[in-house]
Each structure stands twice: as structure tokens, then as C-alpha cells.
Amino acid sequence: MKTLSITFDPSLIDHYTLVIAITGYCIVLIALAIMAYFFTRLHTLQDFLSKRRISEKGNSGKEVQLKVTMTGEENAAIAAALYLFFSELHDEEKYVMTIRKVSKTYSPWSSKIYGIWNTMKHW
């Protein structure tokens, strides 16, 4: 291991280093803020467009189906209910195939101990 030579000199931070640190942080913050702003507005725009589409269809006299927006909690409740419902179903066969183990009863005819090759060793 090399000898320990740790310096501690705040003057090593020059003007350029500070510019990199401050500008870099601001850029990351602004970039993600722009993305956040855009997607917040996008949702509002989407709502506005869907309402407009509905009203246009309404004017044409056709039947309009409203777009239902559900919260995550409602989705979770529906998913849980479906899961419980399907886990209660028993009228279907399982799709997993298994191999049933068959235990054979012992017979001297199939014995390996008294097989012909073992007996030959004693000759």
C-alpha cells in the first residue's frame, strides 16, 4: 500500500469547478422540472380534448360513452375482488401434469442381487 498523502485544501476549488457544480445541478433540476411541467399539462390537455370529443359527439346525436377515470385504490379493490373470485373457482382441472410414482412389490425374478451377472462372479 502506498504511503498516505491526503491533502485538505479548500483553495483547490477554483472558479471553474464551482461553475460546473452549480450549473450542472441547476440544469438537472430544470430539465426534470420541464419534464414534470409538461406531463402535468399533458394530463390537463388530454382531459380537455376528451371532453371536447365527447361534446362533439353529443352534438351529432350519437350515443356517447363517458371515459371513466378510476383511482389506484379502486383499481386495487377490483383486482383483489377478481383474484378472490378466481381463487374460489374449483370447476377446472389443473393444468400441471404430474407423474404418479408407482411402487412395485418385490419379486425375486426382478431382483438385482440374484441377477445372472452377480452369480457369474462366483464362478
Place this chain on the structure above:
Amino acid sequence: MNTLQTLNSLWEDTGFYNASWGNIVMILIGILLVFLAIRYSYKPLLLIPLGMGIIIGNIPFLHEAAYRTGIYQDGSVLNYLFFGVQKGIYPALIFLGLGAMCDLSPLISNPKLMLLGAAAQVGIFATFLGAMIFGFPMAESAAIAIIGGADGNTAIFLTSQLANGLNSTGGGIAVQNLIGPIAIAAYIYMSLVPVIQPPIMKLLTTKKERLIRMKPPRTVSKFEKILFPLLGLLLSAFVAPASLPLLGMFFFGNILKESGLTKQLATTASTILIDIVIILIGLTVGASTQADVFLKWESILIFVLGAIAFMIATAGGIIFSKVMNIFLKKENRINPLIGAAGVAAVPDSARIAHEIGLSEDPTNHLIGHAMAPNIAGLIGSAITAGLLLGFLL
């Protein structure tokens, strides 16, 4: 050559003859990591390849031998595998898999949480200044600071470009090869999220704040899910083009998933491909800790600075969420615990925020909310890496 000379040459070729105390220490560390992974199931996917890599990389051998064994010897098998780390190939492939794995709905449904991912990047920039004070050249300081992003892949990517032992500093002196220590530090801090973050989270928040219930996220349309990777790619690539290998792959992986038409590709990227790359990156990063390269005082300093960076990043996310709460309406307030998930350790830091929230109120599930700053942190740290590359290369 007589028999005695042959035997002597064979003896000189063995690991017993060439072993140094550094090799022994590193092998013991490798065994410890494998033991922790197997005995306590502690991050086995990370620690087993890493631990085995450390053992493999520290088996002593005759450096002058005709055959090539060491990871730093040109033409050796390990050297070829290490190429993916040195050139930043593996991190890009892992980002592809992550993109194909991640559901960005929490982020899209509550976009303001992206700011927490950006705020946590303060750890990187503060440590960049800190490393400069300790005398590291600018390129090495930036590579060390990226540990604060708590993402091993971004850390490897940036270090492979800045502190690879090939570039030179401003004064014409070659930078050190810090890939080994920085990658190990980043991966170890990623696995130490449950140890490092909770005390900071509890210290910076009151019980009342930890009990804040957030508004359930809204349902996100498929249109938004497809638009996000496209716009995210365009914006991030225009701001920091150097981050393209990471974010380009990330958003590409995500659109493979969200398009719904390339399911096989998304499945391959998020399962088989990412598994192969994790094996290779874990093993080669572990093997890069060859004692003569790794055991230096600078490595210890890198570990200390990395820990500080990680702690500042965690604190930065929490404090920023508290500041945001001042300006938000009561029903839109953010639980500051999820600010800690602004670091890019996906999904560990989100899970920790969730668990601490549950320990205060067993009915308050924060995981869905915490994933948003977590993914934003991943994107933010990749943008930061791109910016640092742009500034310093």
C-alpha cells in the same frame, strides 16, 4: 533443464509462491461477501458474482509468465470480459433491461415527484467539490462523486470515461484507474441502503410528517405511457447528449415494454439479457479489485467520500420534499420519506421509504409513490453523468 529446475519453475508458478498479504486480504473479503450472501441471503444476486470475482481476481500468479491470466493483462480471457466495463457497454445494456422492467406510471401520474429525483443529485455535486478539496483531479472527483447517485451502472459508465487510467488531467498527468474502487463502493452502498438511509430519514422528519397520507395515484393512459419515453429521451438527450448510451437504452427498453407489440424483446431485455450482463459485470468488477491496484489509501478515501455523497443525496431529497410541502395544498402534500428515494438505488430506496412509512402507520402504503422519485433519480443521475462528461471531456 534438469528435474530440480523444472520443479523449481513449477513452484515459482504456483499461487503459494506469488501470494502477497494483499491477495490474502482481498480473498478473505471475497469469501466474506459470498458467505454473507449465502448464509444470510443478503443481496445474493449482487454479492455472489462480486465476491467470486474478488476471489478470482486475487488468485496470485506469476506476472511474467507467458500465459495471460490477470484481468489487467491484455489478451487474457478476463481482460476481454472486462472490456464491457472499461468501455461502458455493460451499464448501457443494464439500462436497457431496467427500462424494459420499469413501470413509469407512478412518475407520469404525479410528475412533480420528478423534482425529488433531481434534488437528490445535490449529493453528487457537493461531493464533487469535496473530492477536489481532498486533492483529487477534476475528472477523478467527478467519477467519485457519482457514487452519490447510488447507481452502480452510472458510476461504472462515468468512471470508465473519466477515471480509466488512460485520460490525462489538466497538468498532463494520467488519471488513475478508479473503476474497481468506485464500482465496488457504489455497489456496496446500494446494498447498504437499508442501513444508511433509515437513520437519516428519521433524523430529518417528524412523526407527523412520516404519517402523511398521499393522494392515490391516478390511472395513466397508454398514450401517456408511450409518450413519456419518447419525450424523456428527446429532452434528456438534448440537454446532456453524453448521457445517451444510458438514457437512450433506458427509454428504448421502456418503449419496447409499453408499445405492447414487442413483448418478446422486452422480456428478453428484462430477463435473460440483464441476467447475463449482471453475471459479467459482477464478476469482472469483482476481479478488477486486484490487490496491487485496489489496496491503496485512495480507495479508502473513495469509500468515505462515496458514503458522504450518498448521505447528502438522501438528505437532499428529504429536505426538498419538505420545502415542496410548504407550497403545496394540504391534500397534495408529500410524505418526506419518499424524498429519500430520490437516489437511484431502484427499487431498494423506495422499498425502505415504504417500510419506514409502514412502521409508523401499517395502513399507509408508500411504495407506489416512492417509485416515482426513485425512477426520477435514475434518470437524474444519468443526466448528471452526461453533464459531467460534457464539462470534463
